[in-house]
Amino acid sequence: MISEKMKEYVKSSSAIRAMFEEGKRLAKIYGPENVYDFSLGNPSVEAPAEVKEAIIDILNNEDLNMVHGYMNNSGYDDVRTIIANSINNKFGTKFTEKNIIMTVGAAGGLNVIFKSLLNPEDEVIVFAPYFGEYRMYVANYDSKLVIVSPNTVDFQPNLAEFEEKITKKTKAVIVNSPNNPTGVVYSEETIIKLADILKKKQKEFGTEIYLISDEPYRELVYDNIEVPYLTKYYDNTIIGYSYSKSLSLPGERIGYLVIPDEATDSDLIISAANVATRILGFVNAPSLFQRVIAKCLDAEVDVSIYEKNRNLLYNSLVEYGYECVKPEGAFYLFVKSPIEDDIEFCNLAKKHNILIVPGTSFACPGYVRIAYCVSYDRIEKALPEFKKLIDEIRNN
């Protein structure tokens, strides 16, 4: 009796659940300490102490009817002002509270902006490898996902193919940098070229193409690399931000959209996003955590913990003979499968109690994603198994 659309989703989600169940099965047989689960992007570094302090401070000093109550669908005015000012200080932008809409995480924000913009038959371009949920988010509004194939040299987007795939029907382009699953940060050079292509194509077709920047990993970067702020390169940019990773609050579902004045029909899009927040059933971003993040804008998780993980895992895997682009952000390694079939490789890894995700899930077969948001100790213990795994394959 479930809806037609949901039938196939339920089927494919059973596959994911099967993997999850397999992990539980292995943990039962071998003990959880002997199973190396690198399959989930769940932050391992604890939320900074400021979060707890902010919660207690708010509960003790603010009006509780206001703290837990309804507010505008776009969020508390004062919180949005504080966020706008903070972005302006960091990136030299000129946003006000009007440009900020608080959302139920980045996933909620993406659904709000897609509901606001997309008509059935509109096209949305993504660059493989990409976060698989985009497929469903776009399908929620009956639009068509157009996939640009991966550039496996350095995992910067394939811009030549991108330009070819833009049509009159292209309504939006999703970018995600630092990237899930590759950990790659799109360079300023890439962003300038990408923006130039979009400007040219908008002119050619007389259309508006919105660049949707999904940025949950913005703060998780290493080696002092800078992540360009996209509204400065292209007017029709909309940012989807989340505190899930930057403050290790993924379960709290708190983030925001930035809809700049420079975007075409900005006021109308802001109004639409407000209504979409309401009618999709979000109503508003969780209220206490709106107030919490306003007090924690200068707080950050200890990124050096992830960096240490990255260095150990990357250096060791390369030493063993794995091939991988060194990630500059997020907490993923995207490793070339030593055999052609990445799903088969994940199955071989499972025999070593290693759980990783096939690149096929990200529209990039032949690779696997290793999430290193686990304890350093888990990585140390897993390394001999990674070595045995590649040695076995080589000796076959």
Place this chain on the structure above:
Amino acid sequence: MISEKMKEYVKSSSAIRAMFEEGKRLAKIYGPENVYDFSLGNPSVEAPAEVKEAIIDILNNEDLNMVHGYMNNSGYDDVRTIIANSINNKFGTKFTEKNIIMTVGAAGGLNVIFKSLLNPEDEVIVFAPYFGEYRMYVANYDSKLVIVSPNTVDFQPNLAEFEEKITKKTKAVIVNSPNNPTGVVYSEETIIKLADILKKKQKEFGTEIYLISDEPYRELVYDNIEVPYLTKYYDNTIIGYSYSKSLSLPGERIGYLVIPDEATDSDLIISAANVATRILGFVNAPSLFQRVIAKCLDAEVDVSIYEKNRNLLYNSLVEYGYECVKPEGAFYLFVKSPIEDDIEFCNLAKKHNILIVPGTSFACPGYVRIAYCVSYDRIEKALPEFKKLIDEIRNN
């Protein structure tokens, strides 16, 4: 550049915003203490002290990576078990954690279940007067809302018309008791008759019709009245619950769905609801507040405060000559407009600095909704204005 669907929503939402702006304008001219805003269903009674205690207890004693982290899309297992047991204790049901899916409030839950069940062209029946958002929730999945006209005698649902309006395409029926906007509680007699009609029609058409019970006001009842638990009367019942009103936490967006084993295709619907939670962008209900409510199941807001408000407002308005069914729950009075045109009456009320909502917004013209979730003092101060308002109309 916004989507076609959103264009009309943005237009009608500007009307609501205009009313809101009008309130702000009046407050500026006359001072906020002289404006009587009865337009919003935002709880005025503070969250019980147990909520704050639970938050601090959790932050001090539970693993923060778990408290703020991802979990299954359906929510923490232990929280769902505690909720299932609590429902079983109260209503003699036999739910387990499997039957409970934590949601981003009742609005999130309704969207999850509609995404799970509805195909385009399916019909969903509502009883006027009804909460206007249902219109949009159903339209999100391109299904058709079928409205049963109001029974203005006692605002129990019009069951004769209901029976006539059920067709082969009827996939779901929404009930909301205690009701927004009338405050009426559907009697057990009503529920038994409604269930009998549904059973008969399922048999006649060979279809499954799901009864969706939207229950944010379940705990806000007066005069010791009982609100029947609908899964006990009809197998294909799905409950959407929220803590927004019962614990005064509307901004926190926390609630749950109950999908009983007795519902046809229960397992499949549960799987679909899990996936829908994910792909609609909710991902999971806010994590800290899942843990909070598990510790606050026996806590309740002080309902006597609303009851005192109801008694004062109801008794006074009736004394002045207004006509109204005495509400047994929620925090609304649904009053007959002394003139035929309810929108015009709301405009006349505004001249007395009274803000109320026309029944037309709930598909029930000729009535107005007065939300008495305000302080007792506000009601006392507004009463002379309500009296002047009806006297003026009578003397015209």
